[in-house]
Structure formats: structure tokens, C-alpha cells
Amino acid sequence: MEQAIDIVLMAFMAVTAIVMIRLRNLYAVVMLSGIFSLLSASMFVVLDAVDVAFTEAAVGAGISTVLMLGTLALTFREERPRRRRDLTPLAVVLVTGAALIYGTLDMPHFGDPNAPIHHHVAPRYIEDSPVEVGPPNMVTSVLASYRGYDTLGETTVIFTAGVAVMVLLSGVWRRRRRVAPLDPDAGRVSADGEGRPAHTETDP
Amino acid sequence: MFTVGSLFVLVTMALALVRAVRGPSVYDRIVAVNLFGTMTVVLLVLLGFLTDRPEFEDIALLYVLINFAGTIAVMKFVKYSSLAGPPDGGGGRGAPSGREGDA
Structure with a gap:
């Protein structure tokens, strides 16, 4: 069941990311990015990284949504249509993704107790930190x-x-x-019909 | 029982996602994101019970708080274009029209 939840959450994340790329309405993109970071926070909880999940929810879904909305209030709400197709970003993403996947090939398995990261300083933290520092966590x-x-x-x-x-x-x-x-019309600079600053709508 | 509950929550998340993707107006999307956050909270609680570790409920409670405050911040931005509230003398009648024509 947990694996099914993992798969469904990953599918939601993929759908959200693709829709975010394809939409031109930046307001909707900001809302979807909030959903995306909520989903990744749930993924972190499923992976037992609770502190990371909490940071992701507070920063990704909370603060950065507000910051992006503030940016939208100062700029435009619509993304300009692209003039031509450029294949360079796709090539960069493919090469980087291939390199990252190649890098995971000789990694130890998830939760493997013999992994090097569990033998470097972790035993000292586990054994001595209650005496040396104090907090139970x-x-x-x-x-x-x-x-x-x-x-x-x-x-x-x-x-x-x-x-x-x-x-x-x-x-x-x-x-x-x-x-x-x-x-009242000072801020009403229309940029070739692409979109107007949002605050013109709040003028009296 | 928790499994069935998780299934229902996942279906609700999918429906909210559909509304957030398609929703023609700003308010559809705000409600969809708020609902999605609530469903995330419920899913986290259910996951805690599915994995026999209900200690993580605290995190779900804090998600509720973040969701609530974030929704209020988004609403203020939609209505006033700032977090400070209505501008001096401007009144609050300048809400943007809910229609945003996009696919």
C-alpha cells in the first residue's frame, strides 16, 4: 500500500510539473508550484526525512508562493509566447539527468546498514551525543x-x-x-498587449 | 480501513489537481490548492497509522497552520496586490475580475 501511495504521489508530481511547463498563465503556475511542493513534502515524509519535509512545506508552499505572487503583482501575469523552439535546454537536461543517473549506479541501497555514511561519524553521534551535548534528539x-x-x-x-x-x-x-x-494612469504601461501590471486593476 | 481511507484521499487529491489545472478562475485554483493542502495533511496522518508510527501527527498539525496562513496570504495578494491590506483611501473594491482566459 505504501508503495502504491509513493507511485501515485510521483505521478501527481509528474502531472503537475508538465502542466506547469505548458501553462502560460503565471498565476496558475504559482498555484501549481504550491501543490508541487506539498507533494514533494509528502514524498519526504514517506522517505522518513521529516525535517526536510517540514522545511519544504514551510518554504515551498508557504513563503515562496507569497514571494512569487508579490513578484507577479509587480510584473506581468502572462508568459510571452515563445518565438521558436530551442533544443539546447532539452539537451542540457538530458545530459545532466544521464550523468546523475550514472552517478547513482554504484550507490549503496536505500537504508543499507553497511553504507559508508553509517560508519563515518554516525556511531559517535549515536553513542556520545547524549553525554557530550545533552538533548535526547x-x-x-x-x-x-x-x-x-x-x-x-x-x-x-x-x-x-x-x-x-x-x-x-x-x-x-x-x-x-x-x-x-x-x-491614476501612471502605472498603466501596457507591454504590447502581452499583459498589464496587476495593480492597474486596483486603481480607483 | 486506513488503506481504504488513503485510497479515498488520493482520489480527492486527483480531483483537486484536475480543478487546479483546469479551473478557469483564480478562486477555483485557490480553493483547489487549499483542498489539496488539507488532503495532504489527512494523507500524512493516515500514512503515520499505516506505518504504525503516529508520532508524526504533529507535523500534520503544523501543515494545517501553514496551509491556513498561506491561503490567507494568497487571498490578500489577489485582492490588494500586497500583504499590507487595502491601500489608503483606495478602499477594497478593486478585486481583479475572476476570469483569466487561458487554456
């Missing part, structure tokens, strides 16, 4: 103590990125609010 000890500097660096990167995004978005919003009362 070993993942917490690894993240907060054994790899504390790594976690600090990650947090710094994410914090900087968040501040930068907020600065960028707030600058645009403040400028628009200053322009709006003088001239």
Missing part, C-alpha cells in the same frame, strides 16, 4: 552543536536574503504609493 545535537558554525552560516545567508527581498519590495511599493494619487 540526535538531529538537534548535530545541527546545534557538532555543526553549529554551519548552521550559523546558513541562518546568516537566509536572514540576509530575507532582508534584501523586503528592501527590494518595500522600495517598489513606496514609490508606487507616491505616484498613485497624482496620476
Whole structure:
């Protein structure tokens, strides 16, 4: 039964990805990307990677959907139709995918207790972390103590990125609010009929 | 019993996916994504009982919270184009028309 659920979830992910590529309405694409990250979060839970699943749900389905909607509010809602077909991306994807699959050929099996990753530092974490660090959850000890500097660096990167995004978005919003009362049509720049900025619809 | 429940939940997820893909209006898609999130939560709980590890229910509860807050954020963006609420003096009457012509 669990394998059936795996297969169905993977099929949903494939369908969502193909539809996202084919749709031209970017609003629908953003909504479908939320569904896609919910599906991948469920896949992570099925694979016992609960912490990764939680990050995926919070970041993928929560924050990044909101950020992409904010971007759509500042730009266009429709993707421009493509002029001609370019085969380079397909070739790049095929070559990269083939290289990745080739790389998995000599990997140990999923959950194999004799895999090298289970003999490097994992025994020390399992045996000594309750004494050396304290928390009963070993993942917490690894993240907060054994790899504390790594976690600090990650947090710094994410914090900087968040501040930068907020600065960028707030600058645009403040400028628009200053322009709006003088001239209601100030933001109404139509780009060759491809689509208009969404905020023109909210003008009084 | 959990198996039958999972089957029904998967069928509901498929139907919500169809609505999210085809739904002509913005609101169809928002409801579809919200329903999909709820079904994900139920599926996670059922998976926990299928694999005899119901400890992961906490994660399902937190998914519910993320789903709720995300839906509210999306609705505010659709109506006001920002998270801050209605602009000063603009009122809230500028909702975009629900029709978006696409395939």
C-alpha cells in the first residue's frame, strides 16, 4: 500500500510539473508550484526525512508562493509566447539527468546498514551525543552543536536574503504609493498587449 | 480501513489537481490548492497509522497552520496586490475580475 501511495504521489508530481511547463498563465503556475511542493513534502515524509519535509512545506508552499505572487503583482501575469523552439535546454537536461543517473549506479541501497555514511561519524553521534551535548534528539545535537558554525552560516545567508527581498519590495511599493494619487494612469504601461501590471486593476 | 481511507484521499487529491489545472478562475485554483493542502495533511496522518508510527501527527498539525496562513496570504495578494491590506483611501473594491482566459 505504501508503495502504491509513493507511485501515485510521483505521478501527481509528474502531472503537475508538465502542466506547469505548458501553462502560460503565471498565476496558475504559482498555484501549481504550491501543490508541487506539498507533494514533494509528502514524498519526504514517506522517505522518513521529516525535517526536510517540514522545511519544504514551510518554504515551498508557504513563503515562496507569497514571494512569487508579490513578484507577479509587480510584473506581468502572462508568459510571452515563445518565438521558436530551442533544443539546447532539452539537451542540457538530458545530459545532466544521464550523468546523475550514472552517478547513482554504484550507490549503496536505500537504508543499507553497511553504507559508508553509517560508519563515518554516525556511531559517535549515536553513542556520545547524549553525554557530550545533552538533548535526547540526535538531529538537534548535530545541527546545534557538532555543526553549529554551519548552521550559523546558513541562518546568516537566509536572514540576509530575507532582508534584501523586503528592501527590494518595500522600495517598489513606496514609490508606487507616491505616484498613485497624482496620476491614476501612471502605472498603466501596457507591454504590447502581452499583459498589464496587476495593480492597474486596483486603481480607483 | 486506513488503506481504504488513503485510497479515498488520493482520489480527492486527483480531483483537486484536475480543478487546479483546469479551473478557469483564480478562486477555483485557490480553493483547489487549499483542498489539496488539507488532503495532504489527512494523507500524512493516515500514512503515520499505516506505518504504525503516529508520532508524526504533529507535523500534520503544523501543515494545517501553514496551509491556513498561506491561503490567507494568497487571498490578500489577489485582492490588494500586497500583504499590507487595502491601500489608503483606495478602499477594497478593486478585486481583479475572476476570469483569466487561458487554456
